[in-house]
Amino acid sequence: MSGFPPATPLRISTTLTEFDFDGVYRFLSQEAYWSKGLPREVFDRAVANSLCFGGFLGDVQVAFGRVITDRATFAYLADVFVLPAHRGQGYSKQLMDAVVAHPELQGLRRMVLVTGDAHGLYARYGFTELAAPDRYMERHQPSIYTSV
Template sequence: MYSVSTDLAAFDLDAVYRFLAEEAYWSKGLPRAVFDRALAHSICFGGFVDGAQVAFGRVITDRATFAYLADVFVLPDYRGRGYSKRLMDAVVAHPDLQGLRRMVLVTGDAHGLYGRYGFTPLAAPDRYMELHRPDAYRRG
């Protein structure tokens, strides 16, 4: 049975950290202290099959106007079973994320998933800027 929770006490944080730091293309080398600080300042979502954590995502937000969806994954052995959709159902239904003016994300491979929830390419990409430091975790 699959369930989604936002209760960090139920999460297997060591497993989530391992996946993000060692497997995820966007966060390899993530220091544990940075991971812990990120969790403390996010709404985290865990997907569980029979109590074992198989999915994760987090939302960085002011809970009023803006949110950034990050670090969404389903463990490889559990992909293709609809778990990412159920995780996203929980994200978009979360009470603290209602009425936001904007929610954004960055993805290299899951455009179809996020499109189901209304995400589209940037309407005005020329207005967006970023300070991107891809080597931040290696610099110390």
């Protein structure tokens, strides 16, 4: 199916020159439920202003995630995915291991994320439901990419 044995560990990189940003963009804009229709210029700006993590099998990128952060007190984890052909092999855990261990993300007061389907994964890394949801507010425009 994937062409790689299940035990193959991911090589995690934050070196942007190694990333297949065309492939990452294609997945996010066409397949991810949270970002369908994402314009390329918005994607490029988001990547430029984030700490990005790529998961590689050899030179092939099969996983991605990014963290929007001030690298001091706060971080927002976004756009985490493993390509469908490579799911079920523990790669999301390997990617998250690298995210939570990254030196620039240590000592943060708060890290948040939004997920529709991966609560179990993130709970392994200490994420919980909001302790005080009544304090959080949002300005949510879910169809912003598809209504233009």
